[in-house]
Amino acid sequence: MGLSRKNVLMLLHERTEKYADKVALGMKTQYGWKELTYRGVGLLSRKLAHYLLTVLNVKKGDRLAILSESKPEYGACVFASVISGMITVPLDIKLTKYELKSILSDCEPSVMIASKAYLEMAKFLQNEIPSIRQILVIDEPSHNVDVTSIYQLPDNYECKWSLRSSKSTAFIIYTSGTTGAPKGVEITFQNMMAQLDDLKIALDKILPYEHVNILSILPMNHLFEMTVGFSTFLNFGFSVYYTPSLKPKDVLSIMREKQVEFMIVVPAFLKLLKTGIEAELNNSPKTVKAAFNIMFKLAKFIPSYRIKKLMFKKIHAKFGGHFSGCISGGAPLDVAVGEFFERIGIKVYQGYGLSEASPVVSVNVDRRGDIASVGRPLSTFQAKIDKETGELILKGPSVMKGYHNHPEITRDVIDEDGWLHTGDIAKISKEGHIYITGRIKNMIVLSGGKKVFPEEVEAVLEKSPYFSEVCVLGVSKTFGVKDGAEEITAVIVPSQDIYEKYDWHTVEKLIKNEVKKLSLQLTAYKRPINIIVRKEPLPRTTTRKVKRREVKEFVNA
Known part of the structure; x- marks a missing residue:
């Protein structure tokens, strides 16, 4: 049975059973590694869902807001929200209390889950937003926290799973907004299942393994992370590890310790790594720099990534020796940065998307030689260029339901024929590859x-x-x-x-x-x-x- 014919609850149950004892989610803490197996994620999510349904009496469509750093329990809270029929609202921890107040006034959550680090912020917001009935803490209990932890809830894992229509809203994702107030993008279960279907087809071409260790560096409120780094990789049965620090030395340490093979990144992170490698080379003896420059020039003519990994094995050792590549998205990739990593034997697949498309539209899985392309559209998308404006427009089951509480703005971006107007200027080659060249508003x-x-x-x-x-x-x-x-x-x-x-x-x-x-x-x-x-x-x-x-x-x- 194809994913598109299943519902999210069936998928969740199947994965927690099929990969029960494998690590699903993990995080490096000051006390060591905190890990949840697939079975552990399932149990914690059902425990929380039981509490939400039987004690808090949440109803279908109630909103559950999450204010936390990425951590293993975050995923369990998302699944609990699905089981209990709630709509998940992941919040950006970097926003001010006034920005968060504006968002919560718009979506009116009934329950809020926060990490210890953001508990005081959550309490402030509860006092400001009448709809918030209870706050729960996502972390394990400690003596200096006066709010109930999800770990302290009754150990009751029996609950009636709340079935939802495929067209009902699963998430409200608030865009960061470069020109105005954040807008809540409503993502349906149909949107999510279409993405899982499409990404399974695309990623099978580049991740044909039984098990892969993934390092996650993007926040869970970022839809790219929620859809690919979390949902898609768990659908594959992979292990996803979070890092509390984005300092290159800390990231590289985790990559070595967990033998990380793949990542989801933004271009700025790749540029940071490239700068670090180049700085180290510049401080090396002249003979080392000369040898690197010769090999770097030769690598342009070597198609084999295995050979390039051997040529630059000292650099690969810093990444743990297992790192094969990454998908870059969220912003345009500097071609020079992409080519640098390709030359040293690390595959870079540029992707393209936007929150309004749930968010992934394309990934350059079959044409790495052309770094500038963002690839062909995923299988369920139709894509074309508006002849008058040069704008890329899209249609398909991944197109959002609309902006929360803003039907008039929704009509501005989704026309009467169902085409999503991306605001991006693009070209599509004869082979169907998309090239993004700019933004209309810029x-x-x-x-x-x-x-x-x-x-x-x-x-x-x-x-x-x-x-x-x-x-x-x-x-x-x-x-x-x-x-x-x-x-x-x-x-x-x-x-x-x-x-x-x-x-x-x-x-x-x-x-x-x-x-x-x-x-x-x-x-x-x-x-x-x-x-x-x-x-x-x-x-x-x-x-x-x-x-x-x-x-x-x-x-x-």
């Missing part, structure tokens, strides 16, 4: 009517080792530019190395010269007219997307 319109997408300019500038961050904008001049047309402006944050070597005047001069030099790779009208060097990091959302509106305010100040 487009810069020049005085002659020519249009420039900042992403393509940023891709060129980001190649410089002198730049830590790059943001390209269209900024109107106060004089000389007609009809509200804009000039291309580059805002650059220098790398730490440059700060340490030179005074600020020299840094500014060096950065501006570097921008001008790199810009020669671009058509003349796409080159930045204004170059602004900024000391502070660029403002970003919690998912690391640049807040372009705030950068523009900084430029115009």
Whole structure:
């Protein structure tokens, strides 16, 4: 029976039975490893579901909000929410209490589960949001916590599983929003099952193993993590390990200890690892650097990843010796970063998606040689380019139900024929491969009517080792530019190395010269007219997307 013909409850029961004694979820703590087997996840989720149904008397469609770091118990809470018929609302722990209050006022949860680290925040929110009847703590009980832990609930695992329609809402995922207040994306059970079906087909091509150890570095409120890093990998029967620290040395330590083979990452993490490897090489003897450079050039012509792993075995040893590759998503991947890892024998599969599509639309599983492509659409998606705007539009069972409490905004992005308007400018090759080239709302319109997408300019500038961050904008001049047309402006944050070597005047001069030099790779009208060097990091959302509106305010100040 195909996944699409099953429901989530059947799938949950089957996996906890089939892989009962295998580690499902684990996390490194100061006391060692905390691990839950598939059976353990099933028991804890049923115990919590029994309490929700019989003691709190939750009803179908009630909301369960979770405010916690990623940890093994998080998954059990998600499954308990499904069993009891509730809608799960994963919250972003990096948001302020006022932002969280706005979200909870919108979704009105009846129960909130929080980690010890965010318990005081949860108590504040309970006082502000009348709908929250009870808070539970996700961690094991301790003497200094006065709120009931999910581990302290009665050991009763019998409960009537609450069956739901495939079209009913399973999750409300609040987008981080680069230009405004967060919107709650309603993801249905049909959406989730379509994703599991599609991702099983796609990932079978690159993970044809009985068992794989996965390292998770993304938060569970990120739908990419919830769908792929959590739901899909548990569907495969893999073991998923969480890290409390994103410092490269801590991540690499866990990769070695747990013999991690695969990861879900964002491009910024890959760039951080690449920078670390290069910094170590730069501090190595000249003979070591020379040997690496020769092998790196040769690797371009070697298709075998096994041979490349042998060539760069010292680097692979730092990753534990078992790491084969990763899926990169959440933001565009710098081609140079992807090619670096491919050269040293680590496969990088660029994916594309958006929360409104549950979220994965494509993964480049069959064309790694072309890093710029995000692959073909997953099997249940239809994809095409709007002829008038160049926008990528999508249709399929993974398209969201809509924005919670916002039918009018929903109609703006899902048309009457069911096509989801992504807001992304793209091209589709004859073979069906998608190439994302920019965002409609970021487009810069020049005085002659020519249009420039900042992403393509940023891709060129980001190649410089002198730049830590790059943001390209269209900024109107106060004089000389007609009809509200804009000039291309580059805002650059220098790398730490440059700060340490030179005074600020020299840094500014060096950065501006570097921008001008790199810009020669671009058509003349796409080159930045204004170059602004900024000391502070660029403002970003919690998912690391640049807040372009705030950068523009900084430029115009």
